[in-house]
Amino acid sequence: MSPSADTVPEERRQSSAAIELPLIAWRCSACGRTSFPARSRCSYCWSEDGAEVELPSEGEVHSFTTIHVGPPGTPLPYTVAYVDVDGVRIFARVEGEPRIGAHGRVHALAPTGEPPQFVVEVEREEASGDG
Amino acid sequence: MAEAYVRSAALAPFGNTPDRDLEALVHPPVVQAVREAGLTTDDVDAVICGTYVNGPLAAQRALSGLGFSYRPTINTENACASSSFAAAIAVTLVRQELYRNVLVIGLEQLSKLDSSLLPLAEDDPEVRAGLVMPAVYAMRAQRHMAVYGTTDEQRAKVSVKSHANGALNPYARYRKPVALDEVLESRMISTPLTLLQCSSGGDGAGAAVIGDQPGEAGPVRFVASATSAGRETSEPRELAQSELGRKVADEAYEQAALGPDDLDVVECHDAFTIGEILAYEALGLCEPGGGGELIDGGDTEIGGRIPVNTGGGLLSRGHPVGATGVAQLAEITWQLQDRADARQVEGARVGMTHTTGGGIAGYDHAACAVHVLVAE
Numbered sequence: 001m002s003p004s005a006d007t008v009p010e011e012r013r014q015s016s017a018a019i020e021l022p023l024i025a026w027r028c029s030a031c032g033r034t035s036f037p038a039r040s041r042c043s044y045c046w047s048e049d050g051a052e053v054e055l056p057s058e059g060e061v062h063s064f065t066t067i068h069v070g071p072p073g074t075p076l077p078y079t080v081a082y083v084d085v086d087g088v089r090i091f092a093r094v095e096g097e098p099r100i101g102a103h104g105r106v107h108a109l110a111p112t113g114e115p116p117q118f119v120v121e122v123e124r125e126e127a128s129g130d131g
Numbered sequence: 132m133a134e135a136y137v138r139s140a141a142l143a144p145f146g147n148t149p150d151r152d153l154e155a156l157v158h159p160p161v162v163q164a165v166r167e168a169g170l171t172t173d174d175v176d177a178v179i180c181g182t183y184v185n186g187p188l189a190a191q192r193a194l195s196g197l198g199f200s201y202r203p204t205i206n207t208e209n210a211c212a213s214s215s216f217a218a219a220i221a222v223t224l225v226r227q228e229l230y231r232n233v234l235v236i237g238l239e240q241l242s243k244l245d246s247s248l249l250p251l252a253e254d255d256p257e258v259r260a261g262l263v264m265p266a267v268y269a270m271r272a273q274r275h276m277a278v279y280g281t282t283d284e285q286r287a288k289v290s291v292k293s294h295a296n297g298a299l300n301p302y303a304r305y306r307k308p309v310a311l312d313e314v315l316e317s318r319m320i321s322t323p324l325t326l327l328q329c330s331s332g333g334d335g336a337g338a339a340v341i342g343d344q345p346g347e348a349g350p351v352r353f354v355a356s357a358t359s360a361g362r363e364t365s366e367p368r369e370l371a372q373s374e375l376g377r378k379v380a381d382e383a384y385e386q387a388a389l390g391p392d393d394l395d396v397v398e399c400h401d402a403f404t405i406g407e408i409l410a411y412e413a414l415g416l417c418e419p420g421g422g423g424e425l426i427d428g429g430d431t432e433i434g435g436r437i438p439v440n441t442g443g444g445l446l447s448r449g450h451p452v453g454a455t456g457v458a459q460l461a462e463i464t465w466q467l468q469d470r471a472d473a474r475q476v477e478g479a480r481v482g483m484t485h486t487t488g489g490g491i492a493g494y495d496h497a498a499c500a501v502h503v504l505v506a507e
Contacts, residue, residue: 025365036365037256043365063277063370065269066322070261072246080261082270084367091257091492100277117260 096122139167176230181214182453210488215456215500237457241332285423297443304449337457376413391415
């Protein structure tokens with residue numbers, strides 16, 4: 001069953017227990033490239049001269065799939081996507097109905113003491129004006 | 132520098148055989164390969180074994196009882212490309228005249244695992260977040276459809292072709308042709324990939340002797356052996372193409388001083404149907420985006436312009452991960468020696484193997500190996 005506006009997906013309810021974090025990357029002052037997740041050394045030129053930057057939460061879906069056979073114990077099906085956010089690619093669970101090129105908000109959710117998991121909330125398609 | 136030849140290659144039948152222990156799986160192809168090379172254990176200068184999850188000291192365990200004591204022995208792991216990298220190391224060692232005969236083994240026993248899904252690195256952030264191997268290729272397939280208009284039917288035809296070829300291969304796990312509708316209507320694994328568009332693991336093993344002299348069944352010489360890890364980045368990249376496959380294939384063509392038009396037969400990495408379409412494009416068998424049309428035209432069938440995966444590919448032969456590279460090498464060797472029976476490509480003189488390994492964050496593929504072999 002696909003999620004609809006009046007049901008709260010399982011994923012979201014679970015995530016209410018998690019802390020939402022900003023999307024933090026690391027931008028190199030030497031070569032200008034962005035590493036994600038944030039590191040203390042540039043992935044590309046090894047410079048340690050740089051700073052953490054907060055990424056915008058708006059991203060674009062590069063591709064996605066709905067997984068019907070998953071790791072043991074994982075509720076099925078679930079949808080995942082690669083979402084491009086300001087020059088970095090983030091692998092995220094999807095809420096909503098994705099399509100390639102769709103825009104969405106990426107949330108970094110960290111259950112206590114664990115590394116963040118990413119969820120993209122895909123924007124609903126605007127009612128088509130061109131018929 | 133010496134030349135490197137495939138002196139011999141042998142396989143165990145692939146299949147889901149949890150009762151077949153390591154000895155029962157690996158000894159027959161090893162004995163056959165060493166004998167067909169006209170050698171004894173004493174002539175084998177070194178052993179290189181490719182396996183993914185078959186536990187510690189795989190070569191030593193697998194060879195126990197065959198008398199390979201006091202031999203330089205290397206166990207290699209590069210996911211699905213493990214034994215292709217083992218072969219590449221052997222080629223280098225022989226060419227550098229460090230050894231004259233190297234026994235290459237590929238082996239895997241996946242029927243012992245609990246899950247039908249290939250285990251991936253547990254500490255990988257994308258795997259922790261729910262990435263599984265079919266999803267990696269499913270997202271490539273979605274993208275290929277969006278960018279190039281490739282259809283479900285075109286991908287399904289890859290599986291139909293692989294199974295038709297596998298039906299002719301006594302070593303294949305699945306030896307029954309399948310219809311297009313069966314492929315499309317089999318259960319969904321990861322949209323848009325259905326079950327019959329995904330390879331399955333099972334058990335398998337193979338052995339090859341790579342040496343500085345040709346084999347008695349016909350000289351098959353390596354004219355290229357190219358390997359690489361992928362480009363690691365957190366920046367976006369286009370998933371509708373195989374960046375690493377293209378790079379390694381280009382390097383192989385350069386080493387061989389040959390081009391895609393010179394190839395007579397190819398074994399490529401069709402772990403999923405979209406993988407073969409991506410490989411067509413990466414190996415230059417067609418233009419980027421032309422993979423769907425290439426399968427539509429029948430060019431890659433046995434009897435077509437450039438037959439691909441005559442042995443049934445990973446889809447039909449089965450994909451016991453560590454064994455796949457040696458199985459590809461065996462198929463090309465037999466083709467170039469005119470010993471592929473009902474699968475024989477007439478007049479095949481130049482063949483290629485292409486294997487990729489992946490499933491971790493930040494790489495398009497984590498590893499790729501391409502070999503070009505010529506019958507002399």
